[in-house]
Amino acid sequence: MSSREKTKVVLLACGSFNPITNMHLRMFELARDHLEDTGRYRVVKGIISPVGDSYKKKGLIEACHRLEMARLATQNSDWITVDDWESQQTEWVETAKVVRHHAELISSENNNDDVDTVRCGKRRKLEQNTIICQSSSYINTKEDTPHLNLLCGADVLESFGVPNLWKPEDIEEIVGRYGVACITRCGSDPEKFINQSDVLYKHRKNIYMVREWVTNEISATHVRRALRRGQSVLYLLPDPVVRYIQEHSLYSAESEQMNADAILAPFQKYTSTN
Ligand SMILES: Nc1ncnc2c1ncn2[C@@H]1O[C@H](COP(=O)(O)OP(=O)(O)OP(=O)(O)O)[C@@H](O)[C@H]1O
C-alpha cells in the first residue's frame, strides 16, 4: 500500500498530565509504531489535551502549570502538540465532546485544504470526491481526512465499567465512531475487559491494543509522591519539566490535598441526574 493510500490518523490523549511523564510521551511512540506496522495507517499528529481544573481530581494542580509542562515536554517533537481548548472551558468537558471537537477541527482544516487545492488553479480532475493536483502529484480525497483515535492507557478503558463515570452513549461514540489506541498497563487485563463488555466487544475492531513489552509503571501519582518526599524524579520526566517543577515549587503535601473533599466532576454530573 503506498503512503498516499494509507489512512491518516491523529492520536488524541486526554488526561490529567499532573505532571506529564516520559511514559505519556512513550505512549504516542508506541501507538504510532503499532498503527504504522499494520501497513494501513500513517500517524500524522499527536495531540495532548490536559483536563481542566473543574475535573476536581485530588491533587490536580492548576491547568496553566500542567499545560506549560506538557509544552516543555513536547517542544522538540515534530509531531506531538499540546492543545489547551479542553482546559480553557469553564466546566469539565466529557471526553466524547473533546474527541468530537478535535474531529471537527481536523475535518474543517482538511476541507480548507481542499478549497486551497482547488483555488491554486492546479485542479485537473474532480472525480468521485477526488481532487488530483498533477503538478505536485498530491492526491486529496474526502477519505483523506485524518481519522481521530483516542489514545489511552488500559486503566482508562477499564474505567468505562465504573458506575456513573461514563455515559454509555459516550463510550459508544468514542469506540464506535472514532476508535481507541490502548496501551497495556501493569495490573490491567484489557482483552478480558473487552470480552466482558458488550459495547467494547461489538466495536473490538476499533480498539487497537498496543503492548508495552518493557513494562513501565511510571505514573504521575508515583512522581508526585517522590516529589513530596524530596526524592529525585530525574529520568522519569523530561529534564525541562523537572526544572519547571523545581522553579515553581510544584507538588507538595499541600497541593496533594487540592480537591480532597471535592467530588470528581463526572460523578457529580451523572450521579445527580440518576
Ligand atoms: N505507565 C503507563 N502505562 C500506560 N498508560 C499510561 C501510563 N501512565 C499514564 N498512562 C495513560 O496516560 C493517559 C493520561 O494519564 P493521566 O495523566 O490522566 O493519568 P496517570 O498518568 O495515570 O496519572 P495519575 O497517576 O495522576 O492517575 C491515560 O490514558 C493513562 O492511562
Ligand SMILES: NC(=O)c1ccc[n+]([C@@H]2O[C@H](COP(=O)(O)O)[C@@H](O)[C@H]2O)c1
Ligand atoms: N465520562 C467521561 O467523559 C470521563 C470520565 C472519567 C474520566 N474522563 C477523562 O479521562 C481522563 C483521565 O482521567 P484520570 O486522570 O482521572 O485517569 C481525563 O481527561 C478525564 O476528563 C472522562
